[in-house]
Amino acid sequence: MPTITINGVECEFTKGQMILQVARASGVAIPSYCFHEGLSIVASCRICLGEALAPNPRNGGKLEPFMGGKLFPTCQTPAAEGMVVNTDSPKAVANQKAVMEYLLINHPLDCPVCDQAGECTLQDFSQQYGRGESRFEEQKVKQPKKDVGERILLYSDRCILCTQCVRFTREVTGTDELYINGRGNKEEIDVFPGLGLDNPLASNVIDLCPVGALLDKDFLFTQRVWFLKRTPSIDGITASGDNIWIEHNEGGVYRIKPRENAAVNKWWITDEVRYGWKHIHAENRLRSPMCREHGALVESSYSRAYGDAIAGLRKAAAGGKRVALLVSPNLTCEEAYALGTLAKLIDPQAVFGLGPVPRVGEDRVFPPQLSGDDPKAFTMYAEKAPNARGVQRVLGAIGQMVLDAEAFFARMKEPDIGAIIATGNYREDWAAPGVLGAIDREPREGADGRFVVLIDTHGSALIDHADVVIPGATWAEKAGTFESARKMLQAFEQAIPVIELAKTEGQIALDLIAEFHGEGGEEGMAAHRAQVVIVDEQPGQVPMAVEVAAPRARLFEAGEIRAEMADRYPGLGAFVSEVAVPEVEVGAVDGVEMVDL
Ligand code: SF4
Numbered sequence: 001m002p003t004i005t006i007n008g009v010e011c012e013f014t015k016g017q018m019i020l021q022v023a024r025a026s027g028v029a030i031p032s033y034c035f036h037e038g039l040s041i042v043a044s045c046r047i048c049l050g051e052a053l054a055p056n057p058r059n060g061g062k063l064e065p066f067m068g069g070k071l072f073p074t075c076q077t078p079a080a081e082g083m084v085v086n087t088d089s090p091k092a093v094a095n096q097k098a099v100m101e102y103l104l105i106n107h108p109l110d111c112p113v114c115d116q117a118g119e120c121t122l123q124d125f126s127q128q129y130g131r132g133e134s135r136f137e138e139q140k141v142k143q144p145k146k147d148v149g150e151r152i153l154l155y156s157d158r159c160i161l162c163t164q165c166v167r168f169t170r171e172v173t174g175t176d177e178l179y180i181n182g183r184g185n186k187e188e189i190d191v192f193p194g195l196g197l198d199n200p201l202a203s204n205v206i207d208l209c210p211v212g213a214l215l216d217k218d219f220l221f222t223q224r225v226w227f228l229k230r231t232p233s234i235d236g237i238t239a240s241g242d243n244i245w246i247e248h249n250e251g252g253v254y255r256i257k258p259r260e261n262a263a264v265n266k267w268w269i270t271d272e273v274r275y276g277w278k279h280i281h282a283e284n285r286l287r288s289p290m291c292r293e294h295g296a297l298v299e300s301s302y303s304r305a306y307g308d309a310i311a312g313l314r315k316a317a318a319g320g321k322r323v324a325l326l327v328s329p330n331l332t333c334e335e336a337y338a339l340g341t342l343a344k345l346i347d348p349q350a351v352f353g354l355g356p357v358p359r360v361g362e363d364r365v366f367p368p369q370l371s372g373d374d375p376k377a378f379t380m381y382a383e384k385a386p387n388a389r390g391v392q393r394v395l396g397a398i399g400q401m402v403l404d405a406e407a408f409f410a411r412m413k414e415p416d417i418g419a420i421i422a423t424g425n426y427r428e429d430w431a432a433p434g435v436l437g438a439i440d441r442e443p444r445e446g447a448d449g450r451f452v453v454l455i456d457t458h459g460s461a462l463i464d465h466a467d468v469v470i471p472g473a474t475w476a477e478k479a480g481t482f483e484s485a486r487k488m489l490q491a492f493e494q495a496i497p498v499i500e501l502a503k504t505e506g507q508i509a510l511d512l513i514a515e516f517h518g519e520g521g522e523e524g525m526a527a528h529r530a531q532v533v534i535v536d537e538q539p540g541q542v543p544m545a546v547e548v549a550a551p552r553a554r555l556f557e558a559g560e561i562r563a564e565m566a567d568r569y570p571g572l573g574a575f576v577s578e579v580a581v582p583e584v585e586v587g588a589v590d591g592v593e594m595v596d597l
């Protein structure tokens with residue numbers, strides 16, 4: 001591989017890479033504002049300039065000053081074999097100081113109230129490459145604040161005119177809403193008259209903006225970024241498989257950001273994925289199990305809910321009736337496996353179905369002139385569930401035909417169905433008339449009533465159709481694997497704890513398996529059975545014991561379940577060999593010592 005030396009570090013590169021790209025890939029720091037791997041190169045900010053020596057082939061390969069010894073933009077100059085580049089020479093450093101001074105002339109000193117503080121490259125580079133004090137004594141030019149879109153504010157006086165936002169709307173979305181208005185120190189970013197920055201990928205400009213000029217209305221003033229922790233995850237809203245970071249603090253999600261993956265979403269996500277997490281903290285989350293008592297649903301303990309559920313399912317199977325399992329396309333592959341195993345345990349001929357897969361319109365490709373197969377294109381998927389393919393793959397492999405939702409609901413009308421385990425976990429109310437007509441405990445013409453176990457995250461009319469209700473968990477509260485529309489298996493981590501007394505559907509399935517086997521049950525999924533008790537001690541009061549989790553198999557650990565799936569079913573070997581597992585980020589910053597307070 002050819003090599004180049006940058007700031008004394010020998011770096012390998014591939015032909016066509018720019019010097020700045022090579023430096024980044026090799027961990028050599030060069031400041032930059034206008035360069036982005038996903039956008040055209042304009043070399044306008046001038047902070048990345050360096051000087052170099054390059055071998056002259058007409059002089060026996062002797063190193064000679066490149067470009068006559070002038071500074072040149074490293075973001076726009078391809079790396080060449082044997083080149084020696086310096087962005088830490090006195091000349092390059094003097095340029096960095098000059099650029100920083102120029103950028104800060106009209107920049108307001110409002111870092112304490114700026115949302116970008118803590119993740120602002122102007123702040124960082126000012127400290128690393130700036131002069132340390134301002135020589136500017138005149139009045140700063142004041143630019144207006146603008147409401148440029150449904151979710152985006154523009155604080156123009158913080159803008160450093162890197163033009164990344166303008167290039168994004170021209171080159172990635174092809175929607176062209178933004179332009180530069182004015183000349184000289186009056187230049188400002190603006191939306192074309194009559195347009196709003198409202199395209200489906202618009203909020204990526206917030207991530208692109210290196211300063212606090214483009215701000216997220218949804219996140220504005222909600223949290224200081226240094227309090228946020230981030231967990232690698234996968235889009236849990238659509239079938240895109242887009243790689244994301246879930247940013248959270250103290251059990252609450254605050255925002256979602258794209259996680260770079262060149263093979264999937266590159267650097268971008270849709271606004272739908274970015275803001276589609278509000279249901280996690282919705283008021284109507286189910287927070288406690290419920291059982292029927294004298295015909296009415298009442299909150300219950302887990303041991304009661306599990307006991308009733310298994311008794312009802314067992315009774316149906318013992319009476320020669322079928323147990324039906326509806327697995328939501330919002331659940332993980334590991335959960336589909338655990339639920340399928342549970343249903344087959346109770347009734348080896350259980351009926352399997354895939355829950356309704358919501359679709360909105362057609363897939364959309366950005367920019368519109370490209371086809372979806374073009375490596376430069378970004379696709380927004382019409383399918384609004386993350387794992388329909390994964391659920392189908394897993395249930396199919398463990399030995400049953402998997403009915404689609406329509407066929408499953410039709411099948412539920414037949415008299416041999418004695419019990420239903422239904423899972424929801426939809427972002428929106430999924431209790432449509434067709435669902436309510438099929439998942440129902442009431443006796444119907446020519447058939448007895450059925451026993452219904454509902455495992456769901458949000459309250460809906462379906463609750464009144466169930467005998468036992470168990471609260472499940474959203475994707476941010478669990479780890480697992482989704483299979484995207486591109487048929488990629490991607491694992492993700494749990495970002496926040498499960499709310500209150502809810503549990504992940506995978507854990508519920510393992511607990512129910514343990515309940516089925518009973519005390520001292522079989523090995524395998526029910527190897528361990530434990531009572532978990534939390535003692536809630538309040539000052540001045542008698543300690544009160546609250547049972548939060550009854551018989552339990554073992555902790556649901558997604559990685560272990562994947563290994564078990566591959567081991568038990570050869571058709572599921574891909575869950576060991578093909579799953580892309582995200583790297584866990586190490587939070588430490590060089591030179592910063594973390595202390596426990
Ligand atoms: S608003 Fe931000 S991204 Fe756009 S040109 Fe200004 S600094 Fe760059």
Ligand code: FES
Pocket residue numbers: 031032033034035042043044045046047048049073074075076
């Ligand atoms: S990053 Fe090179 S000129 Fe802006």
